[in-house]
Amino acid sequence: MSQQTPVLQAKGLVKRFGRVTALDGADFELYPGEVLAVIGDNGAGKSSLIKALSGALVPDAGEIRMKGEVVQFKNPMHARSLGIETVYQTLAVSPALGIADNLFLGRELRKPGILGSVFRMLDKAEMRRQATEQLTQLGLLTIQNINQAVETLSGGQRQGVAVARSAAFGSQVVILDEPTAALGVKESRRVLNLIRDVRDRGLPVVLISHNMPHVFEVADRIHIHRLGKRAAIIKPDTHSMSDAVAIMTGAVEADTAA
Amino acid sequence: MTEHTTQGSQPPNHSTGQPRNSTDHERVAESVGGSMAMRSAEVLDWPRRIHRFFHANPTAAPAIVLIAAVLAFSFIAGDRFLTPFNLSLVLQQVTIIGALGVGQTLIIMTMGIDLSVGAIMVLSSVVMGRLAVDFGLPPSMALLLGLVCGAACGAINGTLVTRIKLPPFIVTLGTWNIFFSLNLWYSNSQTIRSQDIESIAPLLQWAGNSFTLFGARITFGSLMMIALVGAVWYALNWTAWGRHVYATGDDKDAAELAGIRTQRVLMSVYIVAGVICGLAAWLMIGRIGSVSPQVGTMSNLDSITAVVIGGTSLFGGRGSIVGTLIGALVVGIFRNGLALAGVDVLWQEFTVGLLILVAVGIDQWIRRASA
Numbered sequence: 355m356s357q358q359t360p361v362l363q364a365k366g367l368v369k370r371f372g373r374v375t376a377l378d379g380a381d382f383e384l385y386p387g388e389v390l391a392v393i394g395d396n397g398a399g400k401s402s403l404i405k406a407l408s409g410a411l412v413p414d415a416g417e418i419r420m421k422g423e424v425v426q427f428k429n430p431m432h433a434r435s436l437g438i439e440t441v442y443q444t445l446a447v448s449p450a451l452g453i454a455d456n457l458f459l460g461r462e463l464r465k466p467g468i469l470g471s472v473f474r475m476l477d478k479a480e481m482r483r484q485a486t487e488q489l490t491q492l493g494l495l496t497i498q499n500i501n502q503a504v505e506t507l508s509g510g511q512r513q514g515v516a517v518a519r520s521a522a523f524g525s526q527v528v529i530l531d532e533p534t535a536a537l538g539v540k541e542s543r544r545v546l547n548l549i550r551d552v553r554d555r556g557l558p559v560v561l562i563s564h565n566m567p568h569v570f571e572v573a574d575r576i577h578i579h580r581l582g583k584r585a586a587i588i589k590p591d592t593h594s595m596s597d598a599v600a601i602m603t604g605a606v607e608a609d610t611a612a
Numbered sequence: 613m614t615e616h617t618t619q620g621s622q623p624p625n626h627s628t629g630q631p632r633n634s635t636d637h638e639r640v641a642e643s644v645g646g647s648m649a650m651r652s653a654e655v656l657d658w659p660r661r662i663h664r665f666f667h668a669n670p671t672a673a674p675a676i677v678l679i680a681a682v683l684a685f686s687f688i689a690g691d692r693f694l695t696p697f698n699l700s701l702v703l704q705q706v707t708i709i710g711a712l713g714v715g716q717t718l719i720i721m722t723m724g725i726d727l728s729v730g731a732i733m734v735l736s737s738v739v740m741g742r743l744a745v746d747f748g749l750p751p752s753m754a755l756l757l758g759l760v761c762g763a764a765c766g767a768i769n770g771t772l773v774t775r776i777k778l779p780p781f782i783v784t785l786g787t788w789n790i791f792f793s794l795n796l797w798y799s800n801s802q803t804i805r806s807q808d809i810e811s812i813a814p815l816l817q818w819a820g821n822s823f824t825l826f827g828a829r830i831t832f833g834s835l836m837m838i839a840l841v842g843a844v845w846y847a848l849n850w851t852a853w854g855r856h857v858y859a860t861g862d863d864k865d866a867a868e869l870a871g872i873r874t875q876r877v878l879m880s881v882y883i884v885a886g887v888i889c890g891l892a893a894w895l896m897i898g899r900i901g902s903v904s905p906q907v908g909t910m911s912n913l914d915s916i917t918a919v920v921i922g923g924t925s926l927f928g929g930r931g932s933i934v935g936t937l938i939g940a941l942v943v944g945i946f947r948n949g950l951a952l953a954g955v956d957v958l959w960q961e962f963t964v965g966l967l968i969l970v971a972v973g974i975d976q977w978i979r980r981a982s983a
Contacts, residue, residue, distance in 0.1 A: 431871055442869050448859040449866075450929045459859055460871035462852035474851040503667070 358385050359422045361558050362407060362438070362527050367416035369402050376402035377413060378582030384527060389549060389559045391569040394579030395602055401531075403579060404562055408440040408529055409433030420526065439524030441516045443531045449505035454478075454485040456504050457519045488522045489514075492551050510541025514548060521552045528552055529560045534568055546572045566595045578602050666978045670923045671935040673974050677921075677967075678942050685949030692952050696828035703830070706918075706944040707837045708733075708899060711892040712911055713918035713936040714837075714844050715885035720919050722861040722881050723928030724773065724780035729889050730911035731791035732765040737893035738795050741804040741903030744813035751813035759890035765791055766886020770879040788912065799905040806901035819898025833895040838937075840891060845933045857881060862929025917943060917964060921971045925979060942967065 364382035368375070376399045384390050394400040405411035407418065409427030417424050420436060427433040430440070447456045458481045464470035465477045482500050489500075492514070504512055513533055520528045530549065534542040542565075549572050553559050563569050569576060570590045578586045578601050586601050600606040666672055686694045712729045719726045740758030743749045749757070765787070772783040809816055819833030848854035859867040860874045868874050897903055922939025924931025943964055950960045 430869075434871065447866055448862045448870070448929070450862045451855065451858055455855055456870075459855065459867070462855060464852070473846075474853070476850050476852060476855070478850075506664075506667075 360384055360419070361386050361421060362560075363419040363422075364403075364407065365417050365419075367403065367406055367413045367418070369399075369406065369411060369413045375582055377406065377416075379416070380579070380583045382407065382577065382584065384558050384560055386558055387553060387556060388574040389553050389561055389572055391561045391563060391573035391576045392579060393563065393566075393569055393576060393598065393602060398579045398602075399582040400562060400579040402582075404440075404529060404531060404560070407433075407560070408438055410440075434523075437524055437526030438529065439520035439527070440529040441513075441520050441531060441533060443535065447504045447512055447516055450503055452501040452503055453489075453507075453515055454482045454500045456515055457481070457485045457488065457522060459519075461523070484522075485518075488518050491555070492518050492521060492548055508541065509537050510544050513537065513541070513545050517545065517548050517552065521555065521557060524557060526557075527560065528557050529562075531562045532564065533561070534563065534565055542568065566598065570595055570598075580604060663978070663980075666974070670930060670978070671932050671938060673978075674921060674923045674935050674938040674942060674971070678938050678945065681942060681945045681949065685945065685953070689949050689952035693949055696826050698948065698952075700828035700830055700834075702941065702944040702948045703834045704899065705948070706940040707831070707834045708892055708896050708908070709911060709914045709918055709943070710937050710940040711837045711840055711888060711895055712915035713922070713940050714840055714933055715888035715892075716915040716919045717922070717924050717931060717933055717936045718844070718848075718857065718881045718888075719780065719885050720916070720924050720926060721857055721928060721931050722878055723864075723926075724878075724881075725784065725916065725926070726769065726780065726882075726885060727784040727912050728765070728769060728788040728791055729885065729892075729915050730908045731788045731795065732762055732886055732889035733892045733896060733911065734905060734908050735765065735791045735795040735798070735893075736762045736890040737897055737903050738799040738804075738905055740816055740893060740897065741809060741813075742798065744816060745804050745808050748812075751815035754813060755815060755894060758893055759887055762886040762888070762890025762893065763883050764886070765889070766883045767879070769886070770882030773882065774875045774878050792909075795905050799903075801905055803905070804903040809897065809902065816894065816897045816903075817901060819895045820901065821898070831898065833898045836891070836895060840888065841933055841937050844888075848933060853877070853880070858929055914943070917968055920975075921967050923971065923975065925975050926972070927979065930979070939971075 360383040362382070362384040364380065367377045367380040367382075369377040378399070380399065380403055382403060392400050392404065402411060406413045406427075409430045409432050412427070418427070419425065425436065427436075434440075448459060451459065463477045463481050463484075465475045469475040470477070485500050504515060507515070517528075517530065517533065520530075533545050533549070537545060546568060549559055549561060561569065561573060573590055576588050576590065576593075576598060577584060578588065578598060580602060581604075585604075588598060588601070597606070682694075692698060712733060716726055716729055736758045739761045740754050743757055744751050744754035769780075769783055769787055772778050772787070773780050806817075819836060820831060822829050822831040824830075848857060856867065856872045856874075856877045859870065859872055860877045864874050867877075896908060900907065918940035919931070919936050920926065920939070921942050922931070922935030922937070924935055946963050946967065947960050950963060951957075
């Protein structure tokens with residue numbers, strides 16, 4: 355796997371907030387077609403790392419590469435335009451709008467011809483069609499009415515809409531921030547399946563999670579963050595959860611970077 | 613439904629005594645997955661069905677009230693109420709409030725409120741009247757500058773809300789007083805007479821022209837108001853801007869994360885509302901003929917009344933322009949019907965007050981998302 359060019363790569367990222375060093379020379383690699391989990395204790399700097407990778411934070415030093423080429427994200431919209439989609443913990447869906455509306459929120463399709471160019475008319479039928487197609491591909495078409503308001507959906511279904519949106523528009527990378535944190539067992543299960551589906555469609559996924567069982571179940575590799583930098587990369591089949599926790603807390607020095 | 617629930621509570625492999633592993637877990641979830649999927653198909657009891665209906669159709673409740681009111685007053689006030697002429701009179705009476713209500717709806721939909729719409733309207737009408745009559749500008753130019761005045765007032769409100777980040781209620785409470793004082797200052801507290809406008813700038817009175825259709829007297833102003841409702845309805849429902857207005861009012865942070873520039877959306881809403889107030893000024897000159905700095909003082913609150921009765925939520929993100937038109941008509945029908953039935957004016961106000969409370973109560977009930 356290491357022969358491949360990483361889809362998203364970071365080298366020596368540094369970010370300081372006053373006297374606090376959030377990122378202290380952090381490295382990161384995401385390879386094509388994998389689910390990479392990022393774990394770390396609170397305050398280890400994993401959210402700063404993710405923010406740097408999704409454009410929400412500009413690092414003081416270090417470089418970020420996409421497919422080998424150096425990029426500098428100016429803001430989240432910029433990262434998004436380069437194909438990095440982030441599902442925030444707060445989901446960023448509009449409760450009263452329908453599912454199709456939410457999928458296309460901020461990048462609506464207009465009708466072709468004069469209706470679209472002069473009258474700015476939305477192409478609702480096409481958006482509905484694409485939304486249906488997207489949800490079907492991800493096995494989410496348990497939702498009957500694509501115009502149903504998102505607030506009438508369960509937590510897992512909402513998460514599904516948010517993930518579907520990122521999978522639909524993220525051409526390079528999908529970043530999921532704590533996608534199962536607010537969900538019950540069954541709904542978490544569906545979201546984990548969804549993560550696999552997204553990966554199987556060829557999109558690499560970065561999964562930030564506190565939930566060790568979820569991480570070990572779905573991740574191909576696990577990036578352990580500690581004290582502002584990467585402490586280790588482990589694989590779920592060579593290490594146990596307690597190994598991961600030991601590295602995370604610094605009880606064990608990581609010697610095996612897989 | 614019951615079948616699914618029992619499946620969910622009894623994991624299939626438990627009885628075999630196998631250790632629980634992750635695949636086992638998955639099988640359980642899979643079997644339960646069905647019941648989650650079925651959620652939207654489940655059989656609902658009546659209250660929830662009604663709730664869902666109103667939730668999906670925000671204009672349904674005011675429309676029902678409107679129809680019920682028309683039927684009720686047809687019985688109570690008899691022949692005098694249900695005539696084309698009387699009903700067209702109601703339409704004329706609600707024209708200005710309906711137009712202001714359109715602008716108010718946009719603002720309330722973004723979780724704001726505009727107490728200054730009436731003051732902007734009167735100020736714009738004074739600008740139109742003075743520029744045309746006292747300064748001799750071509751009427752079309754005076755009209756245009758009146759609309760620009762409305763837009764500028766809206767822009768001031770919008771700037772204070774989006775840049776200084778003051779609450780809309782306070783901003784517009786302040787600008788209400790400011791715009792109203794400016795209007796008294798600019799007009800010297802004097803009315804521009806109808807005859808003067810008629811001889812110098814008849815264009816300003818254009819909205820007062822009317823034609824008769826089956827005994828109904830329909831003014832151009834009423835038609836303009838209905839066209840305005842149609843145009844804004846289209847913008848809200850069929851353009852990306854409309855989606856963004858709803859999303860901004862619904863959950864501003866979420867809209868921001870979805871890539872919507874919410875401050876711009878808010879700014880545009882306040883400016884559009886200002887222009888609509890300018891249009892309402894034109895309608896008002898058409899209706900009363902003269903330009904008076906003292907009229908329309910109640911129209912701030914009346915426009916909010918129309919919006920609220922029309923089913924638009926004061927908590928943002930939910931509502932419709934058509935609902936506001938219906939809300940304005942409901943108020944007009946009640947006032948007219950009660951008057952024809954010989955009820956004292958104070959009970960008309962009383963009834964409008966009750967309608968507001970009932971409307972807000974219904975909104976609270978509808979807002980509780982069907983969990």
